[in-house]
Each structure stands twice: as structure tokens, then as C-alpha cells.
Amino acid sequence: MTRRIARVVIDSPLPQLDRLFDYALPEEMGAVTPGVRVKVPLRTAGRVVDAYVAEIDVENDAERALSEVESVVSPIEVMPDRLYRLARRVADRAAGSASDVLRLAIPKRQVRVEKAWQPQTDSTAPSDSAVTQARALLAEYTGLDEVLVGHERAAVEAIPTLRGAVPNWAALLAAAATVTLAAGESSVLVVPDHRDEDQLLTALGALLPDDAVVRMDARQSNPDRYRAFLRTLEPRPVVVVGNRSAVYAPVVAGLVAVWDDGDPLLAEPLAPYVHARDAALVRQEQEGSALLFVGHTRTSDVQRLVLGGWTRAITATRRVLPRVQLSTPQELEQGGQRVPSSAFGSARTAITEGPVLVQVARPGFAPSLVCATCRAPARCAHCGGPLAAHRRGALPVCGWCGRGAHSWRCPHCEGDHVRLAASGTERTADELGRAFPGVRVIVSDGTHQVLSVGSAPALVIATRGAEPLAEGGYRAVILLDGARMLQAPELRIGESCLRWWSDAAALAAPGAPVHLVGVDGPVARALATWTQPAYARSELEARAPLQMPPTVRVAQVEGAPASVRAALDALRAEGMATDAVLGPLPVAGEDDRVRALVRFAYAAGGTVASALRAAVIADATRARRARGRARSTLSVHLDILEPEI
Incomplete structure (x- = not known):
């Protein structure tokens, strides 16, 4: 006998739940598609929790004991497969949970907005005059048109002037998004704050119609943010403008651009603490889109990519300097x-x-x-x-x-x-x-x-x-x-x-x-x-002789002394050198917690992240058994911007 099963991602901060769980789909539930919200029972907690369906499968072992999906919350596929794969890869790179990344990417459900939503399929193409104007602006940068067509990575030195009522960098991103939209592809434009968003939206408004641009940021009301998110699920291409979490917008992107990646507002303060620049790099590698890092200056992180041949350096054809x-x-x-x-x-x-x-x-x-x-x-x-x-x-x-x-x-x-x-x-x-x-x-x-x-x-x-x-x-x-x-x-x-x-x-x-x-x-x-x-x-x-970021990656491990020692022992078991670990030392103001820094090469990132993630899960499991508490006392933060003990 066969039966349908759903493999779901449980929306939970507990590290030991960061995997796919199998649930049986009752026959009376009808058709269920991947990406929808569901309610499932969690026997260890004795309650029903939220989850997303990642896969639908059929198994032959109908005798295996499985709990059933409680209900389908909504038929809308809010977690497309590309978004789940991106969340999974970003979380694995940062030793975090995929559900934490999905929480940043998918807004809370708004029933009224969802019922009023009518997905459109007819795309809105920019006018010929707008495309001509955009191509003329892109021609001011040597090789930028090749980067967009070839879906390459580039570090672009923006011309430090104003263009009309907006800065030149905003006009540049608007032009790149216009050319990308004319090719039938979506763009994701990530900026640090609302002031940059307003300037970029002004530049886009001069080239594109309103329904071709959508804004996504934390300052929006919940209904407006969910309405914008639903627009990104439609098949017609769109230009997404937003702050750091907009990098996860579930569009099929032909272009991802980040303005001023050195701004600390682009560093995510919530677990798994992934910088928008790193998430954009993972996304570009996964989807094969063009990727632009635009700024008046260049961070050492992007310069490392340029020197390593991972990113092209783009400058203006005619430099106009202050x-x-x-x-x-x-x-x-x-x-x-x-x-x-x-x-x-x-x-x-x-x-x-x-x-x-x-x-x-x-x-x-x-x-x-x-x-x-x-x-x-x-x-x-x-x-x-x-x-x-x-x-x-x-x-x-x-x-x-x-x-x-x-x-x-x-x-x-x-x-x-x-x-x-x-x-x-x-x-x-x-x-x-x-x-x-x-x-x-x-x-x-x-x-x-x-x-x-x-x-x-x-x-x-x-x-x-x-x-x-x-x-x-x-x-x-x-x-x-x-x-x-x-x-x-x-x-x-x-x-x-x-x-x-x-x-x-x-x-x-x-x-x-x-x-x-x-x-x-x-x-x-x-x-x-x-x-x-x-x-x-x-x-x-x-920084290279001192082994400081970004020449190497640095992980911060913090928690109870026994938990931190166990995590460091796990790293040494994987071949981590002794001199790569700084500390552990007591955390100021917290006598029962210590902190250590771990320096490692980029090539060892997968091994280190996997070992640290396993240590977090093991610590959470021990905490639950010893004190009946499911949360881990151990925290891990990879790629910290300012190392401190």
C-alpha cells in the first residue's frame, strides 16, 4: 500500500528541529502543493505548530508510524522551492536554522490581503525611451552592460555626483533594473535604510510604471508588507526595492544589487546573523543572476573578491571626482x-x-x-x-x-x-x-x-x-x-x-x-x-599577517564554559589548529558565560559551520534532558564584523 507524505519545515527556533519532518497526508485533505503553510502536531511539545511544505512524496511503507498534517492554512505557495533552497544554503553557511532565515523572508499571513489578492500574469515592460535612457547611463561605466547580459559579479564604483534630483548611484541601479526588466527578468535592489529607498524609488519612478516596482522593508505595516510579498510570487517580472531582508525576495532574479555594503544596517542582528552581502553572494551562486556591489568606496570584503578574481571591478568611462x-x-x-x-x-x-x-x-x-x-x-x-x-x-x-x-x-x-x-x-x-x-x-x-x-x-x-x-x-x-x-x-x-x-x-x-x-x-x-x-x-x-577578517572568516562562540569547551573540542577533532582559537575568556558582566573566537580559512567554512551547528544541537539536547529546557545556552555567530573577546 502507498500513501502521500509531506516533508515539512517546522517554524521553530529550536536547533534540534532544523530538518525536514515526514507527515502523512490524509486522503480527505485533497491536493496539497509544496510551499504552502500547514499546521502539524509536534508530539515532543504536545501541541500544534506552524510549518511549510517543502516536498510532496509517495512512500510504499504505509505501516510506518507517522503523524498526520493537521490542516492546510492557505493554498498560496509562500515558500517556493528556490526560496527554501536559498534559506537552507544560507543557514548551512552560517551554522544556523533554515526556519530563522524563512522568518526573515516570509511575512506573517494577513488573511484580508490574501483574499483580496488577484495574481496577474501580464507583465509590464518599460517604454522604449526608458530603455534607451537606461542604456545610455549604463554606457558611462566600462563593461557594465556585459556584466548584466552575462550574469556576472561586479564591484561598481559609482560616480560621486547628483543626477537631477537623485544621486548618481540611484540612477545607476534604476537603469540596471530597467534593462533587466526589459529582458523579462526581475531585479532585487538592496539598500541600507529608508532614505536610500526613497531616493532609489524616485529614480525608478522616472523610468518605470508604478506596478513594475514593489517596496519591501520593515517600516511597512504588516498588510502592506504582505501585499508586497504576494506581488513577488507572481510570474510577471518586478523590481524589488528594500532593506537587508529584501535579499530573500522570492522572485526569479536576473539581477541582485547591493548599495553601500559597508553600512552596518545591512548586517542582520537576528540569528543566523547573515550579512546581506553574503546572502546575495549565495543567491547569485545558486540562481546565476547578475550581482552588483555599488558604492562610492569599496569594502575590504568586496576588494577580497576582486583580488581573487571572483568579481569584476567596474569604473566610470570618464571619472568625475570631487x-x-x-x-x-x-x-x-x-x-x-x-x-x-x-x-x-x-x-x-x-x-x-x-x-x-x-x-x-x-x-x-x-x-x-x-x-x-x-x-x-x-x-x-x-x-x-x-x-x-x-x-x-x-x-x-x-x-x-x-x-x-x-x-x-x-x-x-x-x-x-x-x-x-x-x-x-x-x-x-x-x-x-x-x-x-x-x-x-x-x-x-x-x-x-x-x-x-x-x-x-x-x-x-x-x-x-x-x-x-x-x-x-x-x-x-x-x-x-x-x-x-x-x-x-x-x-x-x-x-x-x-x-x-x-x-x-x-x-x-x-x-x-x-x-x-x-x-x-x-x-x-x-x-x-x-x-x-x-x-x-x-x-x-x-590584516593578512594578523589573520583578521575578511582575510579569514571568524566565528564567535559564546555560552556556558562547558558548552564552549565542547564546541571547541569538536572543532579540534575536525583538525582545527590550536592557534586558530582565541580564548575562551569571561564575558564582561556575565560570570557564567565565556566567549571564544575561531579563525578559519574560507575553504574550511563548510566543515567549521557543520561542526559548530552540531555542537549547538548537542548542547540544546543536553539542556533539555538535564533541565527540561529545550533552548541551547550555546550561541554561534559566523563572519562577525568586529571581533572582540
């Missing part, structure tokens, strides 16, 4: 001013013609205070948090507990006065506003978000990444606090600063001066000469 001027730290020391005379003079001249951008490191008035006597950082007497001033003459307030620092005294010298140690957006606006009387001052940061400004004279004070677009571009750009930015104790701080400054410089009008204040060294020279790929190459060369 006019960057450097002022050394010695100039600031001699004048005792925050803005050197050369930058101040450029701003005074440019402000008569249009807006001037001033980039600062932090928001607020005075983000940090120090003792006026000994210069020690001013700390809250209650919790030890940093004290800050929100406006001139205001009582210092703790940044952690919010308490006012009444009768504050320095624990080092008994001093009772504080002084400003840093200038935020508001203090900078206050200082420069007095230097430019009668000029409108605009502040843009995390608290005061401004998306665009006009062409009228204005002084725009913005934190990194919050710079508004200016009509016609900024007439001058001044980059302050560069030395303070470079002092951050991060492995990639040089790359990050170069990216922040390059993105701001790209907002300048043609020929407008860009002043980098108080910085010298390799990062400043890379910005001044606009040789960001060379800086990325030097970063790789410096």
Missing part, C-alpha cells in the same frame, strides 16, 4: 579653531550661492563633558554613565539613567565644574550660526531628520549618514571631527570614515570644494585622490 582639500591637525593647533581659515573662507564664499554642508560626528549640543580641572570624563555619581549637556548653560544630565548632575564633584580631583569636550550638531549650529548672521541654519540628525533642502543659501549641520540632498548639490562641504571619528576602537573604523566622507563629498555640486578638517594619513590621502579601492587593498594586506 575637489577635496585637506587641512592637517597642525593647522588646527596653530589657529586654535575648530574650522580652519581655508574651510571658513570657502564656506563664506559658497554661502552666497547656495547651501553649505557641515558634517559632524555626533548629535546634540555637547555629547560629552569632562572635568574642567583635570579633564577626566564626567560621570554620573548614581550609575557611572556619561554626562552630557543638551543646551548652553543647562544642567548636565546622565546619558544612561537620565538623572541631573546636581552638586557634581570629580572623583579624581574634587573639582566641581565641567567643560564641553565635544560639539554635537546643535552646538555646531549655535557656533556657526553666530559666524554667519542672517543665514538659515538647518540641523539634520537622528532626532531632526531632514531629507532634502532647496538651492537657497543655508548652513546644513548633519551627522554622518543623515545629510539631506541639496537641489543642485552643496556649494561647499566641510567635514569636521574627522580625527575623533578615527579614534573609535573598531577594526574597520578607517573604512567607515572613508565611506562617510566619500558619501558626503558625493553630495557636492560640480567643482565645489570639499574640506576634510584635521586629518592626515592613508585615509585622508585616499579621499583626496579618490583611490578608495587602493585603501581597501592596503587594509587587506595589513
Whole structure:
């Protein structure tokens, strides 16, 4: 006797459930297709859980004891086979669960949206004029059309200018998506945040009709996100624009593009912690689409791919570069001013013609205070948090507990006065506003978000990444606090600063001066000469002897001491060298947990990920038997951006 069975993926965070389970399909259930949502009983938990059907099969052993599928939640195939295979491969690479990846890719079901959905089959092709315009823009980049036609991988150095009302990079991605749509294929365009999404959608709106573009991001309401997801399931091609989770959009993609892959917003904070760049690489390898990494700078991760021959380097046919001027730290020391005379003079001249951008490191008035006597950082007497001033003459307030620092005294010298140690957006606006009387001052940061400004004279004070677009571009750009930015104790701080400054410089009008204040060294020279790929190459060369990412992969293993030791023993049993493991050391603030770092070559990725995943499952099984708790105390995070013990 034969019977139908369904192999399902159970939607559960438990690592021991990360495999396909067989369930019998009752005859009265009728036709069931792969990819649909179902309810199945989980005997170990004594309850019914959600699942997705991965396969339908027929078996001859009808006597085998199998539980039956409880019900079909919806007949819509929300998990196509290509999406399941992508989730499985991404999870295996990151030592994670496929269900965790599917949770990022598939929104929660919205019954009303689902009932109102009418799938369409008639595709919307771009107009001939739009395709001609797109091809003309792509021709500005040597070999880019070959990459799109041949479905290759490429690192594209975007032209650092504005094209009309949008940045050039947005026009470039829109043109690539238009040409891909004209060929009858879908595109997935991944950007870090909603500001980038808005700019890209504006560029797409100039080339494509509205029904050819769909937006997918976490800021949408649940119904809107599910409606957009259902649109990606239709057979007609579409252009998907979204943040990091959009990389899993279940379209048959002819193009996947990632803008500014160095932005930390593209790093997934949820398990299995897969960066959008890595997910895009796995997807391109699986589906054979074109893959573009676009940016004003190049990360060391992408540079590694270029040097290894995995990715082509694409530059503009005719390079148009910002006019960057450097002022050394010695100039600031001699004048005792925050803005050197050369930058101040450029701003005074440019402000008569249009807006001037001033980039600062932090928001607020005075983000940090120090003792006026000994210069020690001013700390809250209650919790030890940093004290800050929100406006001139205001009582210092703790940044952690919010308490006012009444009768504050320095624990080092008994001093009772504080002084400003840093200038935020508001203090900078206050200082420069007095230097430019009668000029409108605009502040843009995390608290005061401004998306665009006009062409009228204005002084725009913005934190990194919050710079508004200016009509016609900024007439001058001044980059302050560069030395303070470079002092951050991060492995990639040089790359990050170069990216922040390059993105701001790209907002300048043609020929407008860009002043980098108080910085010298390799990062400043890379910005001044606009040789960001060379800086990325030097970063790789410096990290190689130290075996630091991305020259090698690094896994972070954290948990109870016994669990971490067991995981490390499993790796050594697979031939992992002793010097490849750093730690384990106690986790700060948690006496019962330790952390270790494991460095390994890319070729050993499959072996290491498999061994660590097995260790997580074994630890969860032991925890359940010993304490009746199914969750593992062991956590594994591969490809961490900032290694720390």
C-alpha cells in the first residue's frame, strides 16, 4: 500500500528541529502543493505548530508510524522551492536554522490581503525611451552592460555626483533594473535604510510604471508588507526595492544589487546573523543572476573578491571626482579653531550661492563633558554613565539613567565644574550660526531628520549618514571631527570614515570644494585622490599577517564554559589548529558565560559551520534532558564584523 507524505519545515527556533519532518497526508485533505503553510502536531511539545511544505512524496511503507498534517492554512505557495533552497544554503553557511532565515523572508499571513489578492500574469515592460535612457547611463561605466547580459559579479564604483534630483548611484541601479526588466527578468535592489529607498524609488519612478516596482522593508505595516510579498510570487517580472531582508525576495532574479555594503544596517542582528552581502553572494551562486556591489568606496570584503578574481571591478568611462582639500591637525593647533581659515573662507564664499554642508560626528549640543580641572570624563555619581549637556548653560544630565548632575564633584580631583569636550550638531549650529548672521541654519540628525533642502543659501549641520540632498548639490562641504571619528576602537573604523566622507563629498555640486578638517594619513590621502579601492587593498594586506577578517572568516562562540569547551573540542577533532582559537575568556558582566573566537580559512567554512551547528544541537539536547529546557545556552555567530573577546 502507498500513501502521500509531506516533508515539512517546522517554524521553530529550536536547533534540534532544523530538518525536514515526514507527515502523512490524509486522503480527505485533497491536493496539497509544496510551499504552502500547514499546521502539524509536534508530539515532543504536545501541541500544534506552524510549518511549510517543502516536498510532496509517495512512500510504499504505509505501516510506518507517522503523524498526520493537521490542516492546510492557505493554498498560496509562500515558500517556493528556490526560496527554501536559498534559506537552507544560507543557514548551512552560517551554522544556523533554515526556519530563522524563512522568518526573515516570509511575512506573517494577513488573511484580508490574501483574499483580496488577484495574481496577474501580464507583465509590464518599460517604454522604449526608458530603455534607451537606461542604456545610455549604463554606457558611462566600462563593461557594465556585459556584466548584466552575462550574469556576472561586479564591484561598481559609482560616480560621486547628483543626477537631477537623485544621486548618481540611484540612477545607476534604476537603469540596471530597467534593462533587466526589459529582458523579462526581475531585479532585487538592496539598500541600507529608508532614505536610500526613497531616493532609489524616485529614480525608478522616472523610468518605470508604478506596478513594475514593489517596496519591501520593515517600516511597512504588516498588510502592506504582505501585499508586497504576494506581488513577488507572481510570474510577471518586478523590481524589488528594500532593506537587508529584501535579499530573500522570492522572485526569479536576473539581477541582485547591493548599495553601500559597508553600512552596518545591512548586517542582520537576528540569528543566523547573515550579512546581506553574503546572502546575495549565495543567491547569485545558486540562481546565476547578475550581482552588483555599488558604492562610492569599496569594502575590504568586496576588494577580497576582486583580488581573487571572483568579481569584476567596474569604473566610470570618464571619472568625475570631487575637489577635496585637506587641512592637517597642525593647522588646527596653530589657529586654535575648530574650522580652519581655508574651510571658513570657502564656506563664506559658497554661502552666497547656495547651501553649505557641515558634517559632524555626533548629535546634540555637547555629547560629552569632562572635568574642567583635570579633564577626566564626567560621570554620573548614581550609575557611572556619561554626562552630557543638551543646551548652553543647562544642567548636565546622565546619558544612561537620565538623572541631573546636581552638586557634581570629580572623583579624581574634587573639582566641581565641567567643560564641553565635544560639539554635537546643535552646538555646531549655535557656533556657526553666530559666524554667519542672517543665514538659515538647518540641523539634520537622528532626532531632526531632514531629507532634502532647496538651492537657497543655508548652513546644513548633519551627522554622518543623515545629510539631506541639496537641489543642485552643496556649494561647499566641510567635514569636521574627522580625527575623533578615527579614534573609535573598531577594526574597520578607517573604512567607515572613508565611506562617510566619500558619501558626503558625493553630495557636492560640480567643482565645489570639499574640506576634510584635521586629518592626515592613508585615509585622508585616499579621499583626496579618490583611490578608495587602493585603501581597501592596503587594509587587506595589513590584516593578512594578523589573520583578521575578511582575510579569514571568524566565528564567535559564546555560552556556558562547558558548552564552549565542547564546541571547541569538536572543532579540534575536525583538525582545527590550536592557534586558530582565541580564548575562551569571561564575558564582561556575565560570570557564567565565556566567549571564544575561531579563525578559519574560507575553504574550511563548510566543515567549521557543520561542526559548530552540531555542537549547538548537542548542547540544546543536553539542556533539555538535564533541565527540561529545550533552548541551547550555546550561541554561534559566523563572519562577525568586529571581533572582540
